[in-house]
Amino acid sequence: MKLKWPNIILFFGYMFLYFPLVCIVIYSFNESRLVSVWSGFSLKWYKALFSDPIILRATFTSIKVATISATVSTIIGTTAAIVITRFGHFRGKSFFVGAVTAPLVMPEVVLGLSILMLFVGMDKFFGWPDGRGTTTVIIAHITLTLSYVTMLVQARLQDFDRSIEEAALDLGASPLKVFFVITLPIIFPSIVLGWLLSFALSLDDVVIASFVAGPGATTLPMIVFSSLRFGISPEINALATILMTVLTIGVIMAAVIIYRNGSSQENSVE
Amino acid sequence: MYRIEELIISYLSELAKKITGRNLLIFVPSVWVFVFFLCPCLILLKISFSDSIISSPPYTSLIDWISGNILQIRLNLGNYLGLFSNEMYIRGFATSVLIAGASTICCLLIGFPMALAIVRSSPKVRTILLILVVLPFWTSFLIRVYAWLMLLSPSGFINSLLMKFDLIDAPLQLMNNSYAACIGIIYAYLPFMIFPLYSAIEKIDYTLIEAAYDLGSSPLTAFFSIIVPLAAPGIYAGSAFVFVPAIGEFVIPELLGGAQTLTIGRLVWNEFFGNLSWPTAAALSIILLTFVVFPIVLTQRRKEIRLLRDVR
Numbered sequence: 001m002k003l004k005w006p007n008i009i010l011f012f013g014y015m016f017l018y019f020p021l022v023c024i025v026i027y028s029f030n031e032s033r034l035v036s037v038w039s040g041f042s043l044k045w046y047k048a049l050f051s052d053p054i055i056l057r058a059t060f061t062s063i064k065v066a067t068i069s070a071t072v073s074t075i076i077g078t079t080a081a082i083v084i085t086r087f088g089h090f091r092g093k094s095f096f097v098g099a100v101t102a103p104l105v106m107p108e109v110v111l112g113l114s115i116l117m118l119f120v121g122m123d124k125f126f127g128w129p130d131g132r133g134t135t136t137v138i139i140a141h142i143t144l145t146l147s148y149v150t151m152l153v154q155a156r157l158q159d160f161d162r163s164i165e166e167a168a169l170d171l172g173a174s175p176l177k178v179f180f181v182i183t184l185p186i187i188f189p190s191i192v193l194g195w196l197l198s199f200a201l202s203l204d205d206v207v208i209a210s211f212v213a214g215p216g217a218t219t220l221p222m223i224v225f226s227s228l229r230f231g232i233s234p235e236i237n238a239l240a241t242i243l244m245t246v247l248t249i250g251v252i253m254a255a256v257i258i259y260r261n262g263s264s265q266e267n268s269v270e
Numbered sequence: 271m272y273r274i275e276e277l278i279i280s281y282l283s284e285l286a287k288k289i290t291g292r293n294l295l296i297f298v299p300s301v302w303v304f305v306f307f308l309c310p311c312l313i314l315l316k317i318s319f320s321d322s323i324i325s326s327p328p329y330t331s332l333i334d335w336i337s338g339n340i341l342q343i344r345l346n347l348g349n350y351l352g353l354f355s356n357e358m359y360i361r362g363f364a365t366s367v368l369i370a371g372a373s374t375i376c377c378l379l380i381g382f383p384m385a386l387a388i389v390r391s392s393p394k395v396r397t398i399l400l401i402l403v404v405l406p407f408w409t410s411f412l413i414r415v416y417a418w419l420m421l422l423s424p425s426g427f428i429n430s431l432l433m434k435f436d437l438i439d440a441p442l443q444l445m446n447n448s449y450a451a452c453i454g455i456i457y458a459y460l461p462f463m464i465f466p467l468y469s470a471i472e473k474i475d476y477t478l479i480e481a482a483y484d485l486g487s488s489p490l491t492a493f494f495s496i497i498v499p500l501a502a503p504g505i506y507a508g509s510a511f512v513f514v515p516a517i518g519e520f521v522i523p524e525l526l527g528g529a530q531t532l533t534i535g536r537l538v539w540n541e542f543f544g545n546l547s548w549p550t551a552a553a554l555s556i557i558l559l560t561f562v563v564f565p566i567v568l569t570q571r572r573k574e575i576r577l578l579r580d581v582r
Contacts, residue, residue, distance in 0.1 A: 006390050009386075010384065010388070010391075010399065013387075014399075016457070016460075017460070018406070020418055020420070020421055021406060021409065021414070023420060023421065024413065024416070035420065035425060035426055035427055035430050076299050076302055079299050082295065083295055083299065087292065087295075087296065090296060096299075096300060099303045099307060100299060102307065103307060105514050106518075106559075106563070107515070107517070107519075107520075107555075107558060108535075109539055109555070110559060111310075113538060113552070113555055114310035114311055114313065114314040115306065115310045117317055118310040118313055124327070139306060143303075150299075175291075176291075200408055200410075203410070204410050204412060207521065211542075221410075221412050224416070228415075231423060232416070232419055240413040240417075243409070247408050247409050247410065248409065
């Protein structure tokens with residue numbers, strides 16, 4: 001490999017992106033609590049992590065919240081994307097598009113604060129959601145992730161050749177059948193991507209959850225965040241390493257599935 | 271009696287005709303967005319005009335019936351006026367704009383050469399390089415901030431390395447300042463800059479640059495008179511993608527910026543959780559939205575529309 005300027009830039013660029021993460025992984029196996037001392041390979045921080053009931057409970061809460069909110073927001077977001085791309089004009093459409101995509105640019109602090117104020121107001125008038133808990137976090141996360149799903153699916157719907165759908169309709173298929181037999185398989189990769197992105201965003205969010213979570217619904221990022229305020233700790237290194245591994249494997253698996261799906265479709269068209 | 275029933279029945283059947291699959295599909299996302307996004311925004315606006323009191327919830331209502339027949343609407347502008355007269359909030363806005371602006375420029379300076387280098391590499395390597403840019407984005411935002419906490423803290427990696435080689439005697443104060451907050455923001459949002467830049471640079475016709483070389487231009491002239499203007503849409507989009515989330519950022523300045531780096535995000539958080547002053551927090555949020563976020567989003571959208579028109 002010749003030492004040309006693009007290679008040098010890429011080397012330093014990717015060093016910047018990956019060096020901090022590699023540090024976390026390496027130090028998660030350090031026996032010593034201190035970063036300055038390398039006292040040998042050890043799995044004790046992983047052991048400490050798995051025997052911490054608070055972290056285990058928070059992990060369970062986070063996975064539950066992320067699964068439910070990602071699923072609901074994928075369904076509603078896909079519906080919104082179909083409405084935007086396939087329904088032509090209807091009254092208030094541009095307003096609809098604006099409102100669905102607006103949470104993308106809302107600062108998290110503002111989104112969390114405003115949803116919390118809604119819950120407090122609703123509590124006062126209807127007696128629901130009756131205090132804050134997991135449900136309120138799920139609702140807030142659906143609102144946050146909805147716009148991401150809508151954008152992803154909408155881009156895919158705008159891209160693909162509509163004549164296939166029209167041909168099926170001309171040949172007498174019902175709109176519902178066209179959707180399930182033709183549209184859904186084609187947009188499926190972006191639906192999967194939307195679900196994964198929603199899941200990751202929900203699993204990652206600390207600001208909105210801090211506003212709307214009740215005492216019994218502490219999520220994993222909230223625990224991590226409060227412990228980070230007291231500085232670095234090897235348990236967090238171990239936790240971060242596990243999270244990174246799981247998320248990376250998840251993303252790579254999804255990429256492989258999407259890639260295979262895409263290539264098999266191209267083959268079948270050919 | 272019969273007439274009313276008939277009216278109701280005819281109205282309901284009229285309504286039933288409207289309940290088609292199409293309207294139902296429009297209805298579901300509309301209701302969600304209305305109840306859980308638009309209503310919260312309106313409530314935020316409402317609370318920003320109310321008085322702060324000690325009760326639960328800690329604000330007064332705007333509309334009151336006085337002695338049965340007078341409707342009184344009370345708009346307290348004090349929350350907004352208070353923001354403009356208190357130096358802390360003005361400084362908070364300045365800090366946020368400075369940190370977000372500096373981070374955006376640094377992202378551009380790092381991201382542009384990287385995007386250019388990725389475009390210049392072979393197609394197979396290019397896919398891998400692009401995946402490597404997104405991958406950190408998927409590995410939890412909090413972990414990426416934590417990574418810098420580990421590098422920069424007094425007992426962290428950089429300080430212990432420098433101490434080990436006796437380059438310094440006491441740990442350097444690398445974090446708890448606005449530079450550390452900038453580094454955190456650059457690190458967290460760099461992928462948002464690289465992607466739009468990449469897709470803009472990728473579209474540039476390379477023969478234009480060769481033509482410039484043939485006509486005797488230097489690489490630098492070719493870069494500034496061909497590549498930069500043609501990559502402008504990517505530059506605008508990437509800058510907006512970094513600046514908009516950076517301006518309201520809470521976690522990064524809170525963890526890396528120390529006590530004196532008070533950004534708007536942190537002020538909103540402190541007003542709400544610390545001072546329990548919901549109206550002030552609401553007024554700060556409204557000002558952040560109307561003076562910073564909306565103008566950027568609107569200009570960005572107008573640029574996109576103009577670009578689409580030019581393409582056509």
